[in-house]
Amino acid sequence: MPLSLPDSEVLYIERLSLGLPSEEVFARLLAEVPWEQRSIRLFGKEVAQPRLVAWYGDPGCSYTYSGIRWEPRAWTPLLAELRLVVERASGCSFNSGLVNLYRNQQDSMGFHSDDEPELGPNPNIASLSLGAERVFVMKHKLSGAPPFKLRLASGSLLLMKGKTQHFWKHGIDKQRTACGPRINLTFRKIVHEV
Ligand SMILES: [Mn+2]
Numbered sequence: 001m002p003l004s005l006p007d008s009e010v011l012y013i014e015r016l017s018l019g020l021p022s023e024e025v026f027a028r029l030l031a032e033v034p035w036e037q038r039s040i041r042l043f044g045k046e047v048a049q050p051r052l053v054a055w056y057g058d059p060g061c062s063y064t065y066s067g068i069r070w071e072p073r074a075w076t077p078l079l080a081e082l083r084l085v086v087e088r089a090s091g092c093s094f095n096s097g098l099v100n101l102y103r104n105q106q107d108s109m110g111f112h113s114d115d116e117p118e119l120g121p122n123p124n125i126a127s128l129s130l131g132a133e134r135v136f137v138m139k140h141k142l143s144g145a146p147p148f149k150l151r152l153a154s155g156s157l158l159l160m161k162g163k164t165q166h167f168w169k170h171g172i173d174k175q176r177t178a179c180g181p182r183i184n185l186t187f188r189k190i191v192h193e194v
Helices: 022-032 077-090
Strands: 009-013 039-042 045-048 052-057 063-065 068-070 096-102 109-112 125-131 134-140 148-152 157-161 168-172 182-188
Touching: 022 077, 022 125, 022 182, 039 068, 077 096, 077 125, 077 157, 077 182
Parallel strands: none
Antiparallel strands: 009 157, 039 045, 052 096, 063 068, 096 182, 109 168, 125 157, 125 182, 134 148, 134 168
């Protein structure tokens, strides 16, 4: 269902049928993804990202953010199947995906917009969540409105489209209460005419 947020096109599907139990998808991804903790450049300093990541994509779909360049790993059969499921549910096509592992309540994602030039001006970003629920926070860049918060259920899909990245930042805060790991697949489309 669409979220009623101004200056955005955001849809949330609480339970996406994956063809497999979400617990099984989670366990297989946890085991098969070669998780890495890489450093980013933040205000001129090297800082370890507070989560583990991997970048998958079709050949040629490299991606650069926060000073790190990623060459794509080839889709595994499971990730290729998940991409298809997400494409069917969203009506969008994707050629790459950033996969994140939030190991526990101390892992996080700083506030940012997905506005890298290789994504094009109005990117569709589809985010599939598995495992522990974490609170996704969206902040409007201009209005002083309070942040919008949404707990992302295991097996849910959040789709950001249109001008959302122009007007909104998003992130995941650390939390005080203990929680288990969460895996998040964010499918994207790299466009080459930058
Ligand atoms: Mn993002």
